[in-house]
Amino acid sequence: MSAKYYRNLLTQQTRIEAFRAALRRVVRPGDRVLEIGTGVGTFAFFAADAGASRVWAVDGDPIVHVAKSVARRNDYADRIEWIRGWLPDVQLPEPADVVVFEDFPSRLLDTRVFHLLAHLHARYAAPACRFVPAAARFWVAPVSSESLHTEIAPFGPSEQAYGIRWDCVREYVVNAPLQVAIPPDALAALPAPLAELQFATPTNVAALRGRAVWTLERDTAVHGLAYWFDLELAEGITLSNGPGADPGSWGHLFLPCDPPLPVAAGARLIADVGPDVLAGGAPGWLGWTVTAGTAERRGHEFASVPAALADLAAVSPEGTPHLSRRTQIEAVVLHLTDGRRTVASIAAGLRASYPELTPDEALRLVGETLRNRTATPARREDGP
Ligand SMILES: C[S@@+](CC[C@H](N)C(=O)[O-])C[C@H]1O[C@@H](n2cnc3c(N)ncnc32)[C@H](O)[C@@H]1O
Structure with missing residues (x-):
């Protein structure tokens, strides 16, 4: 998402003021707060203002780097740890006392939110952990x-x-x-x-x-x-x-x-x-x-x-799915992405399976496959 998207979220004053009031009420001095989906850091700053001793502000989107700049500009650096990564991949060093999350679809609960909540319940169980929203x-x-x-x-x-x-x-x-x-x-x-x-x-x-x-x-x-x-x-x-x-x-x-x-x-x-x-x-x-x-x-x-019946049959338990050529290429790229190979060597590996690809095509396909698909390793942002 663009910085403008996140900046525009700041104009949703009713929502933001309500979360600020809620964090003032819920966060107790010394609490450890996990914010999932921090964006430009708004609720992380509010949690720190409310007395949290530590805030883990997590977002899979690179916007978290911008939030870190805002923290530096506003002297929040010592209490907030910015983490680029996606829950549930991100593991915290300690349990959280409060969890803040609000990236809901308009029906509130879809499979993504359901599985995220299940993960949170397994890790940060009530009553020790309080949720905002409750x-x-x-x-x-x-x-x-x-x-x-x-x-x-x-x-x-x-x-x-x-x-x-x-x-x-x-x-x-x-x-x-x-x-x-x-x-x-x-x-x-x-x-x-x-x-x-x-x-x-x-x-x-x-x-x-x-x-x-x-x-x-x-x-x-x-x-x-x-x-x-x-x-x-x-x-x-x-x-x-x-x-x-x-x-x-x-x-x-x-x-x-x-x-x-x-x-x-x-x-x-x-x-x-x-x-x-x-x-x-x-x-x-x-x-x-x-x-x-x-x-x-x-x-x-x-x-x-x-959807045609054939589409449904392909994803039923008895179905025998076939990958499209493009998805087969993506599968090879993902298989080669082992955390050790460089992009160039992944592209070379791809050409070993698909010799008809030019080097430029292979590089483009690797880029397109990995962009927004693979997890950026959960990373704690170093220092302020
Ligand atoms: C609608 S934005 C809200 C940002 C911020 N809370 C605000 O009010 O301005 C939701 C953010 O949650 C992030 N997000 C959603 N699910 C996430 C997850 N499982 N792990 C990390 N970040 C997540 C998205 O990348 C997005 O930046």
């Missing part, structure tokens, strides 16, 4: 908005454009959660709580599936659901991602109902929402069912992914 609450609300529905169905009910019917494409689109700003006045009822997650304890993904029930006051066309999480950063300090809030990075999701679901005044509207649970307990595709009387709309993210 908890998340998932919310859902029915949405009635022609304009949001137009986002997913721009060609109207007939789905005709250029003399061609596109309804097969629409079937995929309406099963995809859409990250979009939902205006608060698009909500057809008050938000209902769905589920809760405590960051310090092992994640039970099945418990994130929940049901909400409303009685609508007037005849309504329900175009979908708004789905989001709020964070409890520390006791009494929350950050909302709901429609109309200004949280910063994560935003909320629109889960379409197509065609729109007509709900009569006084009728009950029921929504069941949550992720599938994969083998091993990780979260899978998001699914939602919206019911009013006998009418029902279902959405499931799996149905939004263009």
Whole structure:
């Protein structure tokens, strides 16, 4: 990511001030704090200000070098150790008392975050370790908005454009959660709580599936659901991602109902929402069912992914996958990358397997394969 991306994060004042307040509340004098994804170091500085005796500020992105310059300029150098690397590869010399992490997708929990949390629970278990954020609450609300529905169905009910019917494409689109700003006045009822997650304890993904029930006051066309999480950063300090809030990075999701679901005044509207649970307990595709009387709309993210049966068979346990030529080349490059060979010798090794490559092509392919793919060895930045 660019320095401008990280600098722009600093303009998310609501989010940043909330984290600063939470760190003031949670960090005790002498605490050791692990910050995962420090960016330009913002929360590492706040943790140091709050009295931490040691802060491990980790980021896999090279931006951590810029954070180190900021530390030098602002006299934080003695309490913060900058580490370039990715958790869970990075190992700390000692246990942490507080863990700060906030690089979430808009659904909060995907497989990446799930496995990172599992690693953190194994290493830095509660109650000895406190987490910021401490908890998340998932919310859902029915949405009635022609304009949001137009986002997913721009060609109207007939789905005709250029003399061609596109309804097969629409079937995929309406099963995809859409990250979009939902205006608060698009909500057809008050938000209902769905589920809760405590960051310090092992994640039970099945418990994130929940049901909400409303009685609508007037005849309504329900175009979908708004789905989001709020964070409890520390006791009494929350950050909302709901429609109309200004949280910063994560935003909320629109889960379409197509065609729109007509709900009569006084009728009950029921929504069941949550992720599938994969083998091993990780979260899978998001699914939602919206019911009013006998009418029902279902959405499931799996149905939004263009794939042929052959694609699915290739990744099933019985499948026999074949690598593309490009991926075979990448596999050779990764195999030769053993921490001892230079880039030039990896390129020479690649040409031994693929003699048709010119030296320049081999070098380019090595560069492209290794860029952002291989782990930069976790490295403690030396001195201030
Ligand atoms: C959205 S940025 C936030 C940066 C900073 N916390 C802020 O508020 O400005 C998230 C950062 O987390 C880093 N990150 C995400 N997962 C990580 C992991 N497992 N290990 C190290 N860094 C990670 C990314 O590289 C990125 O720089």
